[in-house]
Amino acid sequence: MYLTEEQQDMLNGKYGKGTAYAMKIQAAIGESFGAERMVPITRAHVALSNQEADLWFAEKLLSEGARCRVAPTVNPGFCLSYFKSRQMVSEEDASLMQRTHNAYKALGAVLTYNCTPYVATNIPNFGEITAYSESSATPYVNSVWGARSNREGANSALCAAITGYVPEYGLLLDENRKGNILVEVKADMKSDFQYHLLGYMGRKIGNGIPVFTGLPKHIGPEALTNLGAQLNTSGAYGMYHIAGFTPEAPDVETAFGGKDPERIVEITNEDLDAVLEEISLEGSREIDFAMFGCPHFTLEQAKYIAGRVEGKKLKKEMWILTSYHVKELADRMGITEVLEQAGAVIVPDTCPDQPCWSHLKGKIGVTESPKCAYYPKRRGMDFVIRDLDTCIEAALTGEVK
Secondary structure, eight states: OBOOHHHHHHHHTTTOHHHHHHHHHHHHHHHHTTOOBEEEOSEEEEOOOOSHHHHHHHHHHHHTTOOOSSOOEEOOBOOHHHHHHTTOSOHHHHHHHHHHHHHHHHHTOBOOOOSOGGGTTSOOOTTOBEEEOSTTHHHIIIIISOOBOOOOOHHHHHHHHHHSEEEOOGGGSGGGSSOOEEEEEOSOOOSHHHHHHHHTTHHHHOSSOEEEESOOSOOOHHHHHHHHHHHHHHSOOSOOEETTTSTTOSSHHHHTTTSOOSEEEEEOHHHHHHHHHHHSOOSSEEOSEEEEEEEEEOHHHHHHHHHHHTTOOOSSEEEEEEOHHHHHHHHHHTHHHHHHHHTEEEEESBOSSSGGGGGGTTOEEEESOHHHHHGGGGGTOEEEEOOHHHHHHHHHHSEEO
């Protein structure tokens, strides 16, 4: 792989051991994928996990003098001030979160602690070369915005942020961004919840770049977020097209680059019903809590819940996870007050797959997100998955239908 003089200097240690280490990893990734050169990036997002391996890597680079040339936004861990003040995390877990914060701050990251940077805090332009990790982020920036990123891991995205470069391969190249699977959606896509289920059809769609047809003309950011998040919970997708909607798919022919699809997949209401039955605990049953915000909820979603619970009292815990700026706006607009009066909690900077939820171990929750139900299983939480209205009603009554 060809390296410029500056890139070779990075590799040789002219800019310090940390940068050399990051460039060594980037060069090895490029060679493994047959990349011919490095290209500069203008944005990055690091899906930090607030776990020991992630922290070890960040602290190692920092200790060797690395600093980010391109300041990346970062994924959530948990809101240290909220959960520590309520004694909901151990000293060991709180220390790990604090060290993670300190490491990424010193590296020069933008400490957003938000898993949906592509809808508010780190939005790329069409054609912009980026390095995004986070399972819902990569398909959104590639598909919805028409920017370019491979499916980076947290570590490779951090290396890209430090060096300012990525190897040119995969979805950075025109020829690899064409669709090869035609997905004919014949299901009734009546709400954002159906896009969760459509995304979870990844196992039926199979490997490749799907081109969706049959979807409504207007699709909101929440639905698109759900689609990408679940595609990468049920499979591994860096990109999709929606004919007549996403920027690189003005029509089906363009989306496929003038070629015929390798296969055609049909998605019906029966398919969506079947996958919901497969991934959800059986209802009806009593639930212990409701959890929303995987990926993080938008202001509109928080406002919607507030409208449904205003003047009422929840029988069960309700947790709404958002970005910090959504929480700030909710505070300013009185949304937080309405939610808290009903008994709900809206908390920023927090992921469902974190140690702050130890009090929910062994309990049954309700959520509208299959991703939210999938990852916390290893922490002993199980979920009934239903549409948002049914989930809200379950938190009000204590029972899911």
